[in-house]
Amino acid sequence: MKLFYLFLVLPFIAFSQLQMDYEPSAENPFGKPNPEAPQQIKDFAPMIGTCNCTSTSRNPDQTWAAPQKMTWTYKYIMNGMAIQDETLKEDGSHSGSIRQFIADSSKWYVHYYSSNAPTTILPAWEGGKRGDSIVLYREQKAPNGTDGFYRITFKDFSKEGYNWLGEWVNTAETFSFPTWKIECKRPKQSDKEIILKNTAGFSEAYMKEDAAAIANFYTLDGKIFPGRSDIISGREAIKKRWTITDGRDVLYHKVIPSEIKIIDNYAYDYGYYEGKSLSADKKESSFKGKYVIIWKKINDDWKIYLDIWNGLE
Numbered sequence: 011m012k013l014f015y016l017f018l019v020l021p022f023i024a025f026s027q028l029q030m031d032y033e034p035s036a037e038n039p040f041g042k043p044n045p046e047a048p049q050q051i052k053d054f055a056p057m058i059g060t061c062n063c064t065s066t067s068r069n070p071d072q073t074w075a076a077p078q079k080m081t082w083t084y085k086y087i088m089n090g091m092a093i094q095d096e097t098l099k100e101d102g103s104h105s106g107s108i109r110q111f112i113a114d115s116s117k118w119y120v121h122y123y124s125s126n127a128p129t130t131i132l133p134a135w136e137g138g139k140r141g142d143s144i145v146l147y148r149e150q151k152a153p154n155g156t157d158g159f160y161r162i163t164f165k166d167f168s169k170e171g172y173n174w175l176g177e178w179v180n181t182a183e184t185f186s187f188p189t190w191k192i193e194c195k196r197p198k199q200s201d202k203e204i205i206l207k208n209t210a211g212f213s214e215a216y217m218k219e220d221a222a223a224i225a226n227f228y229t230l231d232g233k234i235f236p237g238r239s240d241i242i243s244g245r246e247a248i249k250k251r252w253t254i255t256d257g258r259d260v261l262y263h264k265v266i267p268s269e270i271k272i273i274d275n276y277a278y279d280y281g282y283y284e285g286k287s288l289s290a291d292k293k294e295s296s297f298k299g300k301y302v303i304i305w306k307k308i309n310d311d312w313k314i315y316l317d318i319w320n321g322l323e
Contacts, residue, residue, distance in 0.1 A: 032090025037210055037264070040083075044090030050111040050118070053139055054093050056167040057084040061194035065099065068189050082194055111138075120146055135162060142167065150178065157181050171195040201272050205279065205305055205312045212314075213263040216252070216285075225249035228314045229306050235318035257290030265301070277305040277312065283319065298322050 034041040040058050043051045060083040069075045080099040087094045087108075096106040105124040112119060121132040137146035144164040152158055158180045166173040176190035199207070208227055215223035225245045228234075233243045234251060242251050254260070268281035284298040304316035 030089050032086060034085050034087075039085075041086030042090050043086055047091045048111045048113050050138070051086075051090070051093070053111075053118070053144055054084060054109065056172055057082075057095070057164070057194075058086070058093075059084065059196065061171050061196050063097075063192050063194040065097075065192045066190070080192075082192070118144070118146065135160075137162075152178060152180075159183075161186070169196070201277065201307070201312065202270055204310075205270055205277060206267070208312055208314075209265045209267065209279075213265055216263045217260045219254050219260060221249045221253040224252045228317070229308065232314055233316050235316070237320050259288040260285065261288055261294070262286040275307040276315075277307075279303040279305060282322075 032042045032044045043055070060081055063080050063082050064077045065080050066077045067075055078100055080097050082095065082097050084093060084095045086092070091110075093109040094106065095109070096104070098104050103124070103126045105122065105126075107120050107122045109118060109120045111117070115136075116138065117136045118138050120135040122135065123129070123132055133148065135146035135148045138144065142165070146162040147159040150158060150160040158178055161177055161179045161183075163175045163177075164172060165175070171194040173194065174192040175188060177186045177188040179186045212224060212227050215227070225248045228245055228248050230245055231243065232245065232248060233241055234248055235241055236251065242248055263283070263285040265283045266281050267279055270277060270279045280300070280302045282298065282300050284296070286294060286296050288294050299319050299321040301317070301319035303314055303318075305312045306315040307313075
């Protein structure tokens with residue numbers, strides 16, 4: 011009986027130990043792109059997260075209907091190997107899709123589903139990047155029987171959002187008739203959200219051993235206070251301090267804030283950090299410590315002004 015129980019439990023233990031580092035999590039609520047995925051996984055990076063959108067489609071008489079509010083959320087799924095999106099509309103007509111890039115055909119395939127029209131076979135669009143836009147197609151005849159496609163275009167990407175256009179086009183794409191347009195704006199992040207995002211970005215840059223990226227998280231006159239060391243001032247000096255020269259690899263790093271308090275254009279932040287590293291002779295070790303950071307707001311972003319930390323046994 012004990013042997014049977016062991017065989018029953020072992021698969022669950024093994025599954026629990028799998029590293030799903032790129033799935034949505036508390037630290038990365040929309041997941042992360044998996045480095046093993048095709049590089050095109052980043053095509054949809056400008057849409058990752060949630061945007062507030064205005065959707066406008068045509069009435070049966072081909073006039074434009076009243077705009078409708080909706081949210082559009084994109085996230086990485088399947089441990090960062092694909093993308094899923096979901097729209098929630100004020101009239102209750104929700105929808106979503108699964109987006110996968112297939113390297114053999116060098117195309118994105120987008121499988122669409124909707125609460126208004128459940129189906130056993132999901133319709134699919136295919137396409138990819140065209141300049142700064144993403145263009146997808148699905149065969150569709152015009153009402154008069156003319157061959158053509160329904161073409162979807164994601165365009166006008168910026169930090170503030172993006173636009174989407176759905177239109178019928180003939181096979182030569184010399185004629186188009188737009189039937190649906192969506193304008194999306196990204197909600198402005200709170201000061202605390204920006205600090206948390208930059209904190210996570212710091213850890214990512216440290217694990218990538220990117221000293222230049224780490225230095226850019228500091229103000230130009232930033233200062234760090236490493237243990238048993240003089241104060242180090244300025245980005246160039248900070249970059250040099252964070253450059254790893256002993257052959258060590260950083261396997262894991264995480265900052266866990268205990269409190270973040272914002273006071274006008276400054277903020278204090280204290281808590282703990284933890285991590286794992288691999289030495290040049292392939293020995294793995296863990297580390298942890300405590301920290302205090304003073305942040306400074308510069309042009310709607312938050313940079314580290316003062317940074318002190320000490321290791322713990």
